[in-house]
Amino acid sequence: MPRPFRHPRANRSLGLAIASIAFGAAMAGGGSLSAAAAPLDDSAYHASHVSQSRFLTATPFDVKLSGGIPDFGYRKQGTTTTQSFTILNTGDNDITIDPAALTTLTSPFTAGSIGFTAATILPHNSTAAFNVAFTAPAAGTSVTEPVVLTATDRTDGSTKTLTIIFVGRSIATDPVHFAVGTNAGGSIEFGSLAAGGSTEQTVSLFIDGVVPIAFDNNDITVTDSAGNPSSNVTLSGSSFGGVGTTYRPGQTATFSLAFAPTAAGTFSGNVHIVGHQISIDPEQPNAIENVPFTGIATVAVPTPTPTPTPTSTPTSTSTPTPTSSATPSPGTGGSGASGTTGSTTGTSSKVSSHQLASTGFNPGVALLIGALVVVLGSAAATFGLSRRRSSRS
Structure with a gap:
């Protein structure tokens, strides 16, 4: 019986459609793209079902590590960290996994609980x-230590290996850690001051771990001895403020406390400090430090x-005007000729009016003194003439 006629264009369209289906199946199933080729004649009609069936089949045998991080990161020396891991059967067939390699781990790694055996069907x-x-x-x-686990396909007995590389590093502190620096080593000492006064102390926070830490003012809590x-x-202040700042390893944050007793x-009391770790590891805890403080207030x-x-x-005192004393000169008596009366008229030194005024005396008193001098001079002259006459007789 002759086959029905198919138009070449229809054959080409059918071939392209089958090729598209095959390509999609290859992408979903991980098959080879070259297997998607299909003839462009009517034979594709008969091969299409086989091609689709082949490309839509999932991978029959595969395993992978689906949970846990084998890199333990940085850990404080002497501390032990335990991680949980899971292996997933991503294939279609049942498998078994031999855990014997896990028991060969050497220090500092140790296998803990193992939830399957070599006979466990997955x-x-x-x-x-x-x-x-x-x-x-x-x-x-x-430290780095690889472990190779072997999985077996129960359908055909084929095997696959899964390599897990465990890594761990040790440091002196916790990965998320900061060291507190105060004026008295491990505590804050405010000393002694009078009530009503105030003093401050600055506290430093040095990031000595390997993970960045963020601080803000709400992370500093100060309580008294009763809590x-x-x-x-x-x-009273900080370098990170209320919004907060992130500090990387090796950097230092600071804040200040004021002691103002009334x-x-x-x-005494405690300062509670919380540093928030900034990393993608959810298992890293925040860093917390508590620092005691003391202070004394006197009366x-x-x-x-x-x-x-x-x-x-002060009262003003007038400055006395200096005075000069004028000494009056006595008049000079004249000498008379023998036998005759001598002139008794004498001359006296004149004192100017301004000179008299400078003596401080009253002008009348000055005239009186002058007259007295003249009289005394005349008397002296008369007395002298009388003595001469007496001596002649």
Whole structure:
């Protein structure tokens, strides 16, 4: 019986359609793209079902590590960290996995609980679980240890291997860690001051781990000895503020505390500091430090107010005008001729009016003194003439 006629264009369209289906199946099933080729004649009609069936078949045998991170990262020396792992059967066939290689792990790695044996059958999409612990050796040590697990396909007995490489590094501190620096080593000492006064202390936070840390003001909590919020010691400033700042390893953050007691006494309490780790590892905890503080307040001694000394207003004193004393000169008596009466008229030194005024005497008194001098001079002259006459007789 003759076959029905098919138009060549229809054959080409059918061939392209089958090629497209084959290409999609290859991408989904991981098959070879070359197998998607189909003839462009009517023979493709008969081959299409076979091609589609072949390319839509999933991988029959495959395994992969689906859970857990074999790189333990940085851990503090002497500490032990345990990780959980799962192996997933991603193929279609049932498989078994031999866990014997896990028991060969050497220090610092140790296999913990293993949830399967070599006889455990794992169907499609089922998992096998186990734990591995890493105990960090001396600081600065880096350890790498591979483990090769063998899986067996129960359908045909073929095998595949899965290599897991465990890595661990040790450091002196926790990965997320900061060191607190104060004025007194491991505590904050405010010393002693009078009640009503205030003083400050600065605290430094040095990031000595390997993970960046973020701080903000809300991460600093100050409590008294009873665990209540402290009213005498408060946060007065910081380098990170209320919004917060991230500090990388090797950097330092700071904040200040103010001690301002209102009454005398001894005060103590605790400063709680939280640093938030900034990493993609959800298992890394935040860093927390607690620092004690102490401070003493003494009774404030009031300072006496000095009484001001009244200042007397100086009185003005007039400066006395210096005076000069004028010494009047006595008149000079004249000499008369023998036998005759001598002239008794004498001359006296004149003192100018301004000179008399400079003596400070009253002008009338000055005239009186002058007249007296003249009289005395005349008397002296008369007395002299009388003595001469007496001696002649």
